[in-house]
Amino acid sequence: MKFKGRDVIDINDFSKEELLYILKTAKKFDPAFVKSKKSNYTIAQGKIAALLFFEPSTRTEQSFKSAAQKIGMGIIGFDDPEATSMHKGETFEDTIRIMDAYADVLIIRHPEPFSAKRAADVAQIPVLNAGDGPNQHPTQTMLDLYTILKTFGKLDKLKIAMVGNQKHYRTMHALSAAMFKFSGNKIYGISPKGLEMPAEFKTKNYEDVTIDMRKLNQTLAEIKPDVVYAGRIPKEYMKGDISKYTYQMSIKTMEFLPKHCIIMHPLPRIDEIDPNLDTHPNAIYFAQARNGLYIREALLSLVLGRI
C-alpha cells in the first residue's frame, strides 16, 4: 500500500485493505483512542492545503480546514469561484495548475462529475475530491465507515437501513458500494416509490424497500437494522399527496429499533430528524461529523507521506 502522493478521487479506487488502513490511521487522531494529549500540529508544518470550492459546502470545507490546520498546515484557496481569475476567462485547468504551484495538496469541490479527476490529471500534487456533484465524495464515505467501525468494532455482518432519497443521493450510492467490499452486509434502501436507487449503483447485497413513508417505523421494526442512515427526501421531485413522502424520525422511532441501533445522517438535516432525538445516546450524527476530522487528518497526513 502506498499513499504518499496519491489522489483520493473515488471510494472505489481503494481496496478493502486500503480502506481499513485509512480507518486505522484515523484512530490516531481520535481522542477516543489516543489518550495522550500530544498534539498533531508538527505532522505537516510548513505544508499548504489549497481548498478550491467551486460551490459552497460549509461542513466539508470547515472540516478540511480544521483538519489541515490541526496537523500544522497553512490553508489557501477560495469558496467563491466568482472571486477567481476564471471570470477573466481562465480555464479550469489553468486555475488548477496555478494553485498546484502554490500548494502541497489540493482539495476540490465542484458541481460537475469527474471534475476532481480532471484536476488530478493536471496537478502534480495530490488531489482530494471533496465532492464532485452527484458523483463522489470519498471522505464522506470514509467517515461513514469509520463511524460504523468505531461503534461496532467491525464492518461486516451488519444490516443498514438507508432511509430517504436513494436515487439522487451520492452518499447512499457510495456507502452501499463500500459496505459491499466487506462480507455479510445487507443494505435496505428505504424510499418512496420513484426514488429507488438506480440499477447501476445496486450491489448484490442491496434490497429496495419501497414504502409509503408514513409506514417507516413499522418497516424498520421488521428489518431490525444495526444502522439507520437517514437523508433528505427532496420534495421538489415528488407529486400528489406529499404526506406519503414525509417522514420524520424522532425519539418515538427508537422504540421500533433494536437497542444497539445507531442513527446516522450526513447533515445538514431539515425535517428528517426531530431535534428531540438529538440527546439520545444512539443518535450519533454530530459525532459522525466530528469523525470526519480524524479521517481528513489521516488522509492529508498519508498523501503527504507524513505517516
Place this chain on the structure above:
Amino acid sequence: MKFKGRDVIDINDFSKEELLYILKTAKKFDPAFVKSKKSNYTIAQGKIAALLFFEPSTRTEQSFKSAAQKIGMGIIGFDDPEATSMHKGETFEDTIRIMDAYADVLIIRHPEPFSAKRAADVAQIPVLNAGDGPNQHPTQTMLDLYTILKTFGKLDKLKIAMVGNQKHYRTMHALSAAMFKFSGNKIYGISPKGLEMPAEFKTKNYEDVTIDMRKLNQTLAEIKPDVVYAGRIPKEYMKGDISKYTYQMSIKTMEFLPKHCIIMHPLPRIDEIDPNLDTHPNAIYFAQARNGLYIREALLSLVLGRI
C-alpha cells in the same frame, strides 16, 4: 477563579476580581509590559478557533483572528452567513453544533440579543461573545478597561465623560456598568436630548449631562474628566436643527481638558474626531484597538486552560 472551559457572554458575569485577573493576564501579551521577545505561538498550537460572524464586523473579526493565530491556533468559520448551510434551512443550533464538532473554541457575532447565550447552551466548547446586537460585546468592554488601567495604573477614582449616543450604544452601557464594580468612579453621560441612557442601564455613579452638542467643549471644561470616551451620534434618530447634535472633537478640544485626559473611541469613527487630533499623544484610540489583541489572546488562552 476558574476560566478553563468557561463561556464569555456578558461582562456582568465576571466579578471585579475575575476582571482584574483577565487584565493582568493580558499584560503578558502586551509588549509594553513584556520585554522578552519570546513569541506566544506555542500556547495553543493545534487548537482551532471557529469564528461565526453572522454579521460583518471588520475590527472584531480581524482582531480575534490575529489573536488566535498569535497564540498558535488555526482558524475556521465564516463571515457571510449566506455561505453557510443555514440557507438550506439548517437551524442556528445545528450550525453551532457542527462547528462545535470541528473546533476548540467558538467566537460568535450575531445581530440578535442573547444569540451568544443560545450558542453556549448547545456548544460543548467555550463560546466567546463577539457582539450580540444591542446587548453585549464583553471583549470590547475588557479592552476599554485594559486601556484605562494601562494609562492610569488603576480603575478607581476616575471621572469618565462618555460623549455621544448613550441610548443605543452597548459600549457605553457596558463600560459604565463595569466601572461601577470599582470604587469612586463617576460617569458623565453627555448626549443631546433624547439620547440619554435608558434607566435600566444606569448605575448610581452615572450622571446624565444633556446638552446642545455645540457646547461640548465648555461642558468638558467643567467636568474635568480623566477619560473622554467618544462615540457616534446617530443622526438618523435626530430631528430639526441637526447642528445641535453635531460635535467633532479636535486638537482644539484638548485645550479644554486636563493635561492627563485621554481620548478613547471604539472605532470606526466618522466625524466625531477630527483626524488632526490623531497625532496628539493623548489620542489613544488606535492603541486602544491594539489592546484588544492582548485581551483576546489572554481570554483564548484562559478558556483553553493554557495559562
Place this chain on the structure above:
Amino acid sequence: MKFKGRDVIDINDFSKEELLYILKTAKKFDPAFVKSKKSNYTIAQGKIAALLFFEPSTRTEQSFKSAAQKIGMGIIGFDDPEATSMHKGETFEDTIRIMDAYADVLIIRHPEPFSAKRAADVAQIPVLNAGDGPNQHPTQTMLDLYTILKTFGKLDKLKIAMVGNQKHYRTMHALSAAMFKFSGNKIYGISPKGLEMPAEFKTKNYEDVTIDMRKLNQTLAEIKPDVVYAGRIPKEYMKGDISKYTYQMSIKTMEFLPKHCIIMHPLPRIDEIDPNLDTHPNAIYFAQARNGLYIREALLSLVLGRI
C-alpha cells in the same frame, strides 16, 4: 543594505545590489537550490500578515498567503472591501491604521495608483505593494527577474522580446526598467500599432517593434531573443480588422526561436498561448508563478528582520 522594517512599494526604489540580494535570498526558499528538506515555518511564527485586497487578484493573493504561512505567519485581512468598515464611511487611512494595529506586515492591493504609498505613509509596520492599479507590482517584477536569473545564471547581456500590450501593461513597464539596471540588455517591445510603450517608460535599451501580429513568428525569428515575455492584447482598445491584433504563440512558435529561448507570461493567459505549448520544457510560465512564492517568502522574511 537594510531591509528590516522597509516598505516595498516601487521596483525603482531598489538598487541593482538590493535586487540581487533579494533574488539571492529567494534561492534559500527554492527547492531547486536547497536540497535540505528543512521547512521554513520557524522563520516568522507568531507574526501576522494582513492582506488588504481592495480588488480581487487570485494568484497574487494566494501566493502571498502561501508564502506567509510557509514561513509560519498567520494571516488576516479581506479580499472584498465591501466587507470592511469602509462601507460605514471609514477612511482608507483609518482602515490601514486599524490593520496596522493587528498585524506585523501589510500586503495591499488597490486599483488606484500610489495607494500603497499612501498606506505606507500611515502604517508603522512594513507595507508590501501587491499591485496599485496601472502603477507598480514590484513582487511580480522581482519574480520575473528571479525566473530569468534562475534560467540563465545572469541578468545581463540578454535579449527580451516583450509581446503584447506595451502601452497599458505595468508588468512590461516595470520589467523593462528593471532590466535596464543591468548592463547589456536589449528589450524589444513587440506590439500592434497604437499599443506602443509610452515615452515616459522607455529606457535607452528599449526598442519599439510595431507589427501586424500575424507576422509575430517571423519577427521573433529575426530578433533571436533569449526570453519571450508574452501578455494579453486588449481587444477592447483595438478597432477595424481584429485579426491584425490577434496572435497566439503555440508549439509552432518554438521553431522560430533559439533553442534556449524561454516563454514567460504573468498569467492568467487567455488566447495568447495555445495550451499545446504548455508541455514544452521552455514554456516556464507556471514555474514562473511558483517562483513568486520564493520571492514573497524572502521579502516577508527580510522586512520582518528574520533573515
